[in-house]
Amino acid sequence: xxxxxxxxxxxLAIDLPLKxxxxxxxxxxxxxxxxxxxxxxxxxxxxxxxxxxxLPALLFFLVNSYFPMVGVYYAFTQFDFxxxxxxxxxxxxxxxxxxxxxxxLVKLTLNTIGYNLAFIVLGNVLxxxxxxxxxxxxxxxxxxxxQSIMFLPYFVSFVILSVIVYNVFNYDSGFLNTLLARxxxxxxxxxxxxxxxxxxxxxxxxxxxxxxSMVIYLAAITGISDExxxxxxxxxxxxFQRIWYITVPMLKSTFVVLLLFSLGSIMxxxxxxxxxxxxxxGVLYNTTDILDTxxxxxxxxxFDIGMATAAGxxxxxxxxILIMTVNYIIRKINDxxxxx
Amino acid sequence: MKKKTGRRSLVTLTTAAxxxxxxxxxxxxxxxxxxxxxxxxxxxxxxxxxAATDSTTSTAAPAETGIDTSKKVELQFYMLGDAPxxxxxxxxxINKMAQEExxxxxxxxxxxxxxxxxxxxxxxxxxxxxxxxxxxxxxxxQSYAKRGAFLAIDDLLPKAAPELQKFVPESxxxxxxxxxxxYTVPATYKEYVTNGFVxxxxxxxxxDLPVPKDLASYEAYxxxxxxxxxxxxxxxxxxxxxxxxxxxxxxxxKMIGALPYGMGVKYESPTTVYSYWGSDEQKEELKTMxxxxxxxxxPKNVLNIKDTMQDPMTSGKAASMxxxxxxxxxxxxxxxxxxxxxxxxxxxxxxxxxxYATPVHPIHNGFAIxxxxxxxxxxxxxxxxxxxxxxxxxxxxxxxxxxxxxxxxGYYKLVGTSTSNGFSREGMNGWAWRNPExxxxxxxxxxxxAIFDELDKIQKPDLFLxxxxxxxxxxxxxxxxxxxxxxxxxxxxxxxxxxxxxxLETFMQKAKQAGLxxxxxxxxxxxxxxxxxxxxx
Numbered sequence: 001x002x003x004x005x006x007x008x009x010x011x012l013a014i015d016l017p018l019k020x021x022x023x024x025x026x027x028x029x030x031x032x033x034x035x036x037x038x039x040x041x042x043x044x045x046x047x048x049x050x051x052x053x054x055l056p057a058l059l060f061f062l063v064n065s066y067f068p069m070v071g072v073y074y075a076f077t078q079f080d081f082x083x084x085x086x087x088x089x090x091x092x093x094x095x096x097x098x099x100x101x102x103x104x105l106v107k108l109t110l111n112t113i114g115y116n117l118a119f120i121v122l123g124n125v126l127x128x129x130x131x132x133x134x135x136x137x138x139x140x141x142x143x144x145x146x147q148s149i150m151f152l153p154y155f156v157s158f159v160i161l162s163v164i165v166y167n168v169f170n171y172d173s174g175f176l177n178t179l180l181a182r183x184x185x186x187x188x189x190x191x192x193x194x195x196x197x198x199x200x201x202x203x204x205x206x207x208x209x210x211x212x213s214m215v216i217y218l219a220a221i222t223g224i225s226d227e228x229x230x231x232x233x234x235x236x237x238x239x240f241q242r243i244w245y246i247t248v249p250m251l252k253s254t255f256v257v258l259l260l261f262s263l264g265s266i267m268x269x270x271x272x273x274x275x276x277x278x279x280x281x282g283v284l285y286n287t288t289d290i291l292d293t294x295x296x297x298x299x300x301x302x303f304d305i306g307m308a309t310a311a312g313x314x315x316x317x318x319x320x321i322l323i324m325t326v327n328y329i330i331r332k333i334n335d336x337x338x339x340x
Numbered sequence: 341m342k343k344k345t346g347r348r349s350l351v352t353l354t355t356a357a358x359x360x361x362x363x364x365x366x367x368x369x370x371x372x373x374x375x376x377x378x379x380x381x382x383x384x385x386x387x388x389x390x391a392a393t394d395s396t397t398s399t400a401a402p403a404e405t406g407i408d409t410s411k412k413v414e415l416q417f418y419m420l421g422d423a424p425x426x427x428x429x430x431x432x433x434i435n436k437m438a439q440e441e442x443x444x445x446x447x448x449x450x451x452x453x454x455x456x457x458x459x460x461x462x463x464x465x466x467x468x469x470x471x472x473x474x475x476x477x478x479x480x481x482q483s484y485a486k487r488g489a490f491l492a493i494d495d496l497l498p499k500a501a502p503e504l505q506k507f508v509p510e511s512x513x514x515x516x517x518x519x520x521x522x523y524t525v526p527a528t529y530k531e532y533v534t535n536g537f538v539x540x541x542x543x544x545x546x547x548d549l550p551v552p553k554d555l556a557s558y559e560a561y562x563x564x565x566x567x568x569x570x571x572x573x574x575x576x577x578x579x580x581x582x583x584x585x586x587x588x589x590x591x592x593x594k595m596i597g598a599l600p601y602g603m604g605v606k607y608e609s610p611t612t613v614y615s616y617w618g619s620d621e622q623k624e625e626l627k628t629m630x631x632x633x634x635x636x637x638x639p640k641n642v643l644n645i646k647d648t649m650q651d652p653m654t655s656g657k658a659a660s661m662x663x664x665x666x667x668x669x670x671x672x673x674x675x676x677x678x679x680x681x682x683x684x685x686x687x688x689x690x691x692x693x694x695x696y697a698t699p700v701h702p703i704h705n706g707f708a709i710x711x712x713x714x715x716x717x718x719x720x721x722x723x724x725x726x727x728x729x730x731x732x733x734x735x736x737x738x739x740x741x742x743x744x745x746x747x748x749x750g751y752y753k754l755v756g757t758s759t760s761n762g763f764s765r766e767g768m769n770g771w772a773w774r775n776p777e778x779x780x781x782x783x784x785x786x787x788x789x790a791i792f793d794e795l796d797k798i799q800k801p802d803l804f805l806x807x808x809x810x811x812x813x814x815x816x817x818x819x820x821x822x823x824x825x826x827x828x829x830x831x832x833x834x835x836x837x838x839x840x841x842x843x844l845e846t847f848m849q850k851a852k853q854a855g856l857x858x859x860x861x862x863x864x865x866x867x868x869x870x871x872x873x874x875x876x877x
Contacts, residue, residue, distance in 0.1 A: 078812070081465070081488040081711050094816065101820035101854050171640035191641040192836065280579035281643035282827035283836060289827075297826065298819040305465060307819065 074309040095310035098298055104289070109267075109318075112290040116266040118202050119209075124255060126210055131217035132247055136239070147218075151211035161204060162276035194287040197278070201288060205273060213258070220254040221247060256330060256337040264323040267291060267315035291315060407500050407717040412439075415446040415471040415719050418463060420479070421769045423450035426739060426762030433735055438725070444718045448768065453648065464489045467712050471719035474772055475524045475706045482703065482808035485518040490708040491716055492521040500717040501525075501724035512702040518808045525723060526702035529774040532795050533704060534697050535588055535663030536689035538672070542682070543569065543659055551686075552660065554693045555592065555628065562637050565659040574637045576658035578645040581830045585638075588663035589625050590616075594694050597804030601821065601859050602851075605867070607696065610803050610876050613864045617829075617856075618848050626832050626840045633835025642834050656680065663690065670788045674765075677784065678757040689791055697795035701805035705772040726773045733778045737770050739763030745780075752780035807870045814862050817855030824850045 044051060075095055077088035099105050130150065137143040168175045169190040177187040190196055228246050237245065269290035278288045295311040331338035424430075427448060435445040451459040460479055463470060475481040475490070484490060497505040504525065505513075512526045537552040539561060544551065547568045552558035562574035577584055587598045595616075596605045602617030616622050632638050639645065650668065652658035654675045664672075666687065673685045691697030707723055709716045725732045738745045738752060744763040746753045758764045765782060766774075781789070811818050828847035837843035848856075870876075 079465075097816035098819040101816055103850075103853050104823070166641075166644055169641075170644065189640055191644055279644060279646070280826065280830070282830045283643065285827045294823065298823055304815060304819075307815070 071309065072313055074305050075313045076310075077306055079305040091306070095304075095306040096314065098307055099311060099314065104294065107286070108289060108291045108294050111287070112267055112269050112292075115201065115269060115290060116262070119205050119270070120259065120262045120266075122202065123206060123209060123213055124258060126206060127213040127217050128248075128251060128255065130210065130214045131221055131251075132243055134214070135218060135221045135247075136243075147211070147215070150214060153208045153210075154212045156208065158208075158272040158276040161208070161273075162279070165200075165204070165277055191281060192283055194284045197284050197288050201273065201277060204277065205270060208273075216258065217251060217254060220251055224250045253337055257339065260323060260327060260330070260339045263326050264319050266322055267318045269293070271296070407721055409443040409718065409721075411443070413444045413715045413718055415444055415715060415722055416449060416469060417446050418449045418451065418470050418473040419769050420451050420453070420456050420460065420474055422452050423448065424739075424763045424767035426744065427768070430735055430739060430763065430768070433740070434732060437731060438722060441725070442718060442721055444715070444722060446722060464710055464712075469712050469714050470710045471713045471715055472707050472723060473710055474769075475703075475708045477701065477703045477805050481524060481706065481708070482518055482805075483811065485521075485523040485708075486808050486810055487812075489711060490523040491711055491713060492523055493525070493709060493716075493720060494522050496709075496716060496720055497522070500720040503728050504720075504724040507728060515702045515806055516706060524703070524706035524708040525720075525727075525772075527705035527772045527774055529705075529771075529776050529779065530792075531667060531700050532689075532691075532697055532792055533665040533667070533700050534690060534795070535591055535665060536669065536687050536691075536791075538653065538661040538664050538669050538685060538687055540659050541684040541686035544686070551688060553688055558660075558662075559632070559637075562632075562660065563635065566636055569659060572656075573639065573652060573658040575660050575662055576647075576649050576652040577638060577642050577662075578647050578649060579643045581642065581834045582825075584649060585629065585662060586625070586833045589628070591663065592690055592693065593621070593625075597802075599804075600809075601818075601856065601863055603860060603863055603867075605804075607694075607800070607803070611868070611871050613867055615860060617851065618844070623840065623844070626835075626844065629833055629835035630837075630840060631835070638835050640836070643830065643836075653685075654679070656683065666788045666791045670782075670785055673787070674754075674782060674784050675758055679759075687787075687791065689795060691795050691798055696798050696800040698802040699795075699799055701802040703805045705774075707772050723773070726770075727775050730778050733773065733775050734780070736768050737766055737774070737778075738780055739767060747780060750780075751783045753782070803874075803876055806874065807867065809863065809866060811859075814855065814859045817859050820854035821851060821856060821859060824854045 074088075076090055076092060078091045078094075080088050099108075134143055134147060137146070166174075171177060171187060171189050171191065174190075176190070180187060190200075224247065228250075229242055232242050232246060269292045271290075271292040274288060274290055274293045275296065278284050278293070291311065291314075295308065299308050299311075327339050427450075431446070431448055438444050438446055451463075457479075460473075463473065464484060475484075508526060508528055512528065513522055516522060516524050516526045537558055539552050543549070543565065544561065547564050549561045549564035550557040552561045565572060565574045583598075587595075590599075594607045596607050596610060599605060599616070602615055602622075604614045604616035604619065604621070605612065629638065633640075649661060649664070650672055653661060654672050666689065669685065669687045676683050676685060689697065709719050713719055726736060727733060734741070739761075740763070741747070742755075744755055744761055744767075745765070746755060752765055754764060755761055765780075824847065828843070828850055831837050832840065832843045832847060
């Protein structure tokens, strides 16, 4: 069966949207272009039209992503309304102090990573499962309807979600407790139970984002040529075999790419989600506080650019190291799947 | 095989592009969310510069001010809270006059009350061009001024606003000085913003409950409410436990002000500084709150309530407020009188219990010119108009006469109700530019005046607000401590923790770890220096 699959080599339908991929696709593509050995200048002149086309994207990233990096220097200075960036006094690592002063940095880092891992793993696995299920559906209107219903929560803002959650779980007049009282059970004080929120937060994250990530996998599945499946059918593969031996392996690259992207921002939590659901409730902080919310609350009190930048730098650095490591490992295992 | 690799990476690429666009989409969303939070930061700033540069030099204004008004400018004016519905109309009216007299127009911007503190901080530190911004002790005027967020206006005043300089008494200019410089224009209206119990007189009478005068009688009043009106919240509360429970409790216990870091200074003995945290006094507070929580005065999920303090009162959901100031009490009373005339609010100021009341410190309401201002002179000149020109002042305080309000027997009267009228009294939150000479009062305000008169008899000066803390040497500790406070102290102060002693111990241990001792030592040093400098005994 595997043999047959390799032989059926037709251009994939999904190749087309690549042209619309825009700036994001260009740096990734460079890996597959054949290397010229005649030096950079020759390359520049030879492919000048192509480079010209690349220029806007390059400028975009330069202006929006690289120039602002100068601001990282703020992390090492004492912010002052009077002086500019480089005339502010240099204070070394003092701005980072508040992160570990209260002894919570380790806890915060672990929380942040823990939640994000749960989001990434559960989110992707569920999205793949749903995407496969949906792609196997043959009743068109039902498929569309399901897809839309799953997609809808994506448009619900976390502010609204927080109101809904509060009205479901609040102790005195929440939906849950009213319901429990009707069935003769005692009330539950959800807002005083830190452990419950680990599951609630993950649940709400999945509820909100599942539809969106599913669509990505659905697109990838649509890109798999029907010929594979037809061939498999002729060979007598039943539906689970077709899914397991064709769909899942073909989604692997998509999964790896999405994984790498999300790993890069693993230190940046879903700020809105945590902030809106937990807000000022210190009782829950031990299990629900992530770096973003901690930093936000700290600097809400003493708004200091230096300290904010320090926190951001810590997050970025951590994310950078993580993505480099994971990418390295993936490249070791299978070169094709690595990002760069 | 080679070919296949290429194709596979193409698939990868496509998906990558898709995923990236997803990320970009998310990013975009976040950004727009943030900037919305930042109170439309970007656009206004651009408009300002555009207005400042593009506009042609039109007819110069009459040279009544000693400043150059040859170039037309648009001033960015920032106030906290929510804009009144009729603001555009008022703004147009103001601009007609300002255009002619100062060759300037003004844009009134509002932060809304939601997360105003972050927005305020962002406005000041993002470098966005702002010409006038509200200042108060509770917006950390002193510390912002100390750190150089505002322009010192000592030299600007005689040039741009000489009348205003004469109008504000010398002692007030002196009081708002930070490190010897004036950074804000104080309001001259004398009022009291000390707290008092707000309660429902109709319910009190109906169930024959005691008048809340001190902690014991207030507790008895709430007991009665819980018993007779089980569906009502006995007291209005939200997640801001520090301001709405703790500091009110300490005010009732004659603390000199809302002291940070668990410092304790009593009004009678301003030179004695002690640590309130860990003291028996604090234990007493926590025990009281625990009792209140057990009795159901404090909702179990108080830390997740996001309502304002006043809304539950005016909508009849709550039966009392632990503390609010006379003016806000009166606003609630006015609102209720139109929506539910059968309800009756009453007020008993803490001053009657504590034996003294402090009139508002000049720092409490003011307007400053941020460092980022492009037109400080014009801004100050405009502000002078706002305070001293009757047309400007009454228009921005009360709206358009005849349309928004009428004057009957010298009293202000709102046209219609507070919901139908697009500009209620002081609808622009113009506390800072109140001018006692032009002020119009509601008939209902006589009650507040009576309260003020009563408090006048026991008035003592505010000793605390002039103190400008400099926390640059313990900024990291401060940030860490505030977190510890929120996580370990707020639940205690809201009576949510079963074992007070253990909870307090954990909190103290965490606080010490965050650097409490360093902060307290440094603060005490600064406070002692302040007390010595001002000659307070």
